[in-house]
Amino acid sequence: MPQDDYRIRDLPSLERVIGEPMEFVRAKVGPQLNSAMKSFIARSPLIFIATIDANGHVDVSPKGDPEGFVEIDGDGNLLIPERLGNRLTFGFRNILDNGQIGLIFVVPNQRETLRVKGVATLHNDPAVLERMQVGGKPALLYTYVEVKECFFHCGKALIRSKLWQPEAWSGETRSIAARQFASQRVPDEEAVRRTEAALEHSYKDALY
The missing domain is CATH 2.30.110.10 (Electron Transport, Fmn-binding Protein; Chain A)
Known part of the structure; x- marks a missing residue:
């Protein structure tokens, strides 16, 4: 939890940190x-x-x-x-x-x-x-x-x-979300692979 002493509560306090727009x-x-x-x-x-x-x-x-x-x-x-x-x-x-x-x-x-x-x-x-x-x-x-x-x-x-700089991207392409979509609370790799396959099928065959 942030320390309350450092909470910014009003516009003048905000502008002292950020500055006023030109x-x-x-x-x-x-x-x-x-x-x-x-x-x-x-x-x-x-x-x-x-x-x-x-x-x-x-x-x-x-x-x-x-x-x-x-x-x-x-x-x-x-x-x-x-x-x-x-x-x-x-x-x-x-x-x-x-x-x-x-x-x-x-x-x-x-x-x-x-x-x-x-x-x-x-x-x-x-x-x-x-x-x-x-x-x-x-x-x-x-x-x-x-x-x-x-x-x-x-x-x-x-x-x-670096959004438009591919050389800065991670090489990882596996779905991070698939781990959450998998039905088990702590899904094993097989469950994750099944979920990835289901997602891929949806992306390829049910896009429109």
Whole structure:
């Protein structure tokens, strides 16, 4: 447990540690997508979505598809298709309770990310779902995000993480999650291998 003496409790205390943002940084935050942001979204194959449940708890979920899978409508708002998944629907339940949403768009080999805040609703218009099809399979539903705030986030986090530098990656490719997914409390290697095989089958044959 952190020592209470060192807890940061207010904005002045925070700014003494972090500093105040420069004016040009404040100015980059806007209420609508500009052309550069739209181009970034058109190249993004991966986003992270934050939603809030009825009790104020936050969930974050990744969504990925071929680049440009998130559509931008004529009003500059977003449509995010949903595909097959684990069916837990935590994020969708949160949207039904509390429409506030946050997004981070990632583009390979781009060090900056795009952050978007907005208000989300869920829809299943058959024409839109068909338009969003991949591999001949329509989207299951889509999340509509009315954009309220957006800005590019500097690239320091991705630079520090070496995310786009394969030479810095671990050579380990076995699924860490498979150990938790395996049914036994302390799974043996055979149980882990069976779980890895089941995951691989799902990833290859039930992606859409």
